[in-house]
Amino acid sequence: MAFNLDSVPSQKGRVAIATGANTGIGYETALGLVQTGMKVIMACRNLDKAKQAKKTILDQLPDADLDIIELDLSRLSSVRAFVDTYRQQFSRLDLLINNAGIMIPPYTKTEDGFESQMGVNHLGHFLLTALLLDLMPDTAEARVVALSSNAHKMGTINFDDLQSERKYSRFGAYAQSKLACLMFANELSRKLVAADRKTLSVCAHPGGSDTELSRHMSTTTVKFLKMTGLALITHSPANAALPTLYAALAPDVSGGDYFGPKGFLEMSGKPGKVSQSTSALNWDVAQQLWDASEDLTGVTNFCV
Ligand SMILES: NC(=O)c1ccc[n+]([C@@H]2O[C@H](COP(=O)([O-])OP(=O)(O)OC[C@H]3O[C@@H](n4cnc5c(N)ncnc54)[C@H](OP(=O)(O)O)[C@@H]3O)[C@@H](O)[C@H]2O)c1
Helix, strand or coil, rough: CCCCCHHCCCCCEEEEECCCCCCHHHHHHHHHHHHCCCCCEEEECCCHHHHHHHHHHHCCCCCCCCEEECCCCCCCHHHHHHHHHHHCCCCCEEEEEEECCCCCCCCCCCCCEEHHHHHHHHHHHHHHHHHHHHHHCCCCCCCCEECCCCCHCCCCCCCHHHCCCCCCCHHHHHHHHHHHHHHHHHHHHHHHHHHHHHHHHECCCCCCCCCHHHHHHHHHHHHHHCCCCHHHHHCCCHCCHHHHHHHCCCCCCCCCCEECCCCHCCCCCCEEEECCCCCCCCCCHHHHHHHHHHHHCCCCCCCC
C-alpha cells in the first residue's frame, strides 16, 4: 500500500527532533510530523527564521505541538548546548531527523576546523546522535533518520584529506559528506543490531527539489537548470519530504533501509526503498569513518 500520512496512527505523546526545520524539506518534514500529533522540536541555527516557520505551521494547524531549540551544526559547542537544553526539558526522544544540510559552498571551515559540508552535514549530526541515542526507547518505532542524496553515488571518503585541505572540489566535498551520512546510518544500524537494540537507524533521500539548498549556485546555473527542464523531473519540497516521513513513520521499515522517490532517476515520485552505491555498503570504510568521526568530535563512548 502506498505511504500516506493519513494512514499513520496518532503519534500523540511522541517527540521528534528535526534539524533544519525552518525551511525546505526539514520544514515539510516538521509539518508532516505535527499533523500526526507528534511533538516536534525544530533544531535551527537562525531563531528568527525558526519562529517565522513555526508561526506559518501554527497558522495552518493551531494545535500543532512545536518548540524551537537553537542548534548550529557548524559548532560542536552548539551541538552540546542543544543537547543540554533538550535533556533539561525532555526525558525521551522518539525520532531524530538529521535533515539540515548545506551544498557546494565556497571553501570554509567550521569552528572546529572541519570542511563546512563534512562538518555540518555529517560530523555535527554524528555528535548530536551520539549524545541523544540513550534517550531513545528500545523499540522499532524509535528511529534515527539520516538525509543522503543521489550525489552519494559520486562520493568517496578520502581519508588522506577528509577536510579537503589539500584540494577542494565543492561538489566532491558535498558528495563525500552525503556518502558519509548514509554510511553513518548503515554503521549505526549494524551497531544497534549487534547491541541487541530495536531502535532503528535508517536513511532517506528526497530526490530533487527547488529549495534554498541551491543558495551557493550562481544565478546563471540556477536559471540554466530551470531552462533545461529540471523542474519537470523534480518535485515539491512537500513531496520531497515523503521519503523522510516514510523512513520515520511507516511500519515496514528495517534498520539500514534507504528510502527515496521511485520515479525517473529517483528525482521525484512516490517514496519507497531504493538502492545504495557499492561504496556505501563497504563495511571496512564505514568502520574507519566511524572511528575518524569519533576522534574528530571527541565522542568516547557512543552508546551502542
Ligand atoms: N533539495 C534537494 O534537491 C536535495 C537533494 C538531495 C538531498 N537533499 C538534502 O536534504 C536536506 C534538506 O535540504 P533542503 O533542500 O531542504 O535545503 P535548504 O532549503 O537549504 O534547508 C537546509 C536547512 O538546513 C539548515 N542548516 C544549514 N546549515 C546549518 C547549520 N550549520 N546548523 C543548523 N542548521 C543548518 C538551514 O538553516 P538556514 O535556513 O538557517 O540556512 C535549513 O534549515 C539536506 O541534508 C540536503 O543535503 C536535498
